[in-house]
Every structure is written in structure tokens, then in C-alpha cells.
Amino acid sequence: MSSLLRFTILVIVGIAFCSPAIAQQYPARPIRMLIGFPPGGGTDIVGRIVAQKVSENLGQQIVAENRGGATGMVAAELAAKAAPDGYTIMMAHISAMSILPSLYPRMAYDTARDFAPITLAAIGPNLLVVHPSLPVRSVKDLIALAKARPGQLHYASPGSGSVQHLSGELFKLQAKVDMLHIPYKGSGSPSWTSSPVTSN
Secondary structure, X not given: XXXXXXXXXXXXXXXXXXXXXXXXXXOOOOEEEEEOOOOOOHHHHHHHHHHHHHHHHHOOOEEEEEOOOHHHHHHHXXXXXXXXXXXXXXXOOHHHHHHHHHHOOOOOOOHHHHOOOOOXXXXXXXXXXXXXOOOOOOHHHHHHHHHHOOOOEEEEEOOOOOHHHHHHHHHHHHXXXXXXXXXXXOOOOHHHHHOOEEEO
């Protein structure tokens, strides 16, 4: 028997005994999308819109799950610890991905190591607004009032370490005013959305 014939037989026998590996089509089951803020806020709204549209395109359900707390850190920790199989995704926010790692020396996750970005879903501007009861019609008026009443004005944010919180602190530094930060559990809170800058 020639060596070519022996090799051919070995290959055929090898193929016969190999069980074919059938690749599963992704996604084969529902996908869990973690949202790091309570229902009703911007991240939640965008996350649910994205989940619905992607579900339609994939033909598989994406289940949005709110895991608010610590300005998105609770959801980020859960996502970082999940199996890296594509069945747990996160509607990430700049707070949990960029701001908090620079504020806290130790965290349960590393944004560079534990996450792989998929796409930019939305960009939202920051707006400075005041409660209608304040005698303020411009930024100049607000600064004058805050200087006249140090420590008596307060501003709200959806949580410590959020973009809104840091924007408020930057405003205080640049305007040289003393205002009190009031962190809420998220931007969907009726108290937060109705009175971003108010007086005591």
C-alpha cells in the first residue's frame, strides 16, 4: 500500500470519527441589558429604545434590567462579573466608565480590562435651569444671588460623581459661590427634574 493511499485512508477515518462541531447562532436566548440608573431617567429611556430596536433586528429579546445605585457602579460591577458570553450587556454611562474610576482609588471593576465597547448610543447636553420661584433670569443673576446667600442655594444631581454633580462643582469653582449639592437616586426622580437649582 502506497504512503499516499495510507495517508488518504487515515484522513477519511479521522474525519469519520470526528463529531462535527455545530456552532450555535448568536443569540440563542434572551440577552440581559443592565441599566445603572432607576427607571425614567435618560440612560433608562435610551437603553429601552436601544433594547427594543436591537431585539427587532436580532430576532431575540433583550431584557432591560434597572440596577441603579452608586451612579451606575452597581450595574457596572454586575456586568463586569458576568460571563463574557455576550448575554449580559450594559447601557454604560460616562459616570461609571470614566468619572468614578478617577474618583475612587479601588473599584470592583476595571473599565479598560472588563468591558468591550459596542457603540455610542447617545450624547446629552447639560443645561443650567432654575426653579421659577427664584428671582433669576440669567447666569449673572444666579451668581449674584448665590453670592448674596452663600450656602442657601442648592443644586440637584442624579448622584454623587455624576456629570451633573461635577458640572455643578465646576460652576461653583468658576463663579466662586457656595451652593449645596443634593444627590438623588437618578435623573428620573420628580424632585430632581422639577428643581435643579432652588433655595432652602
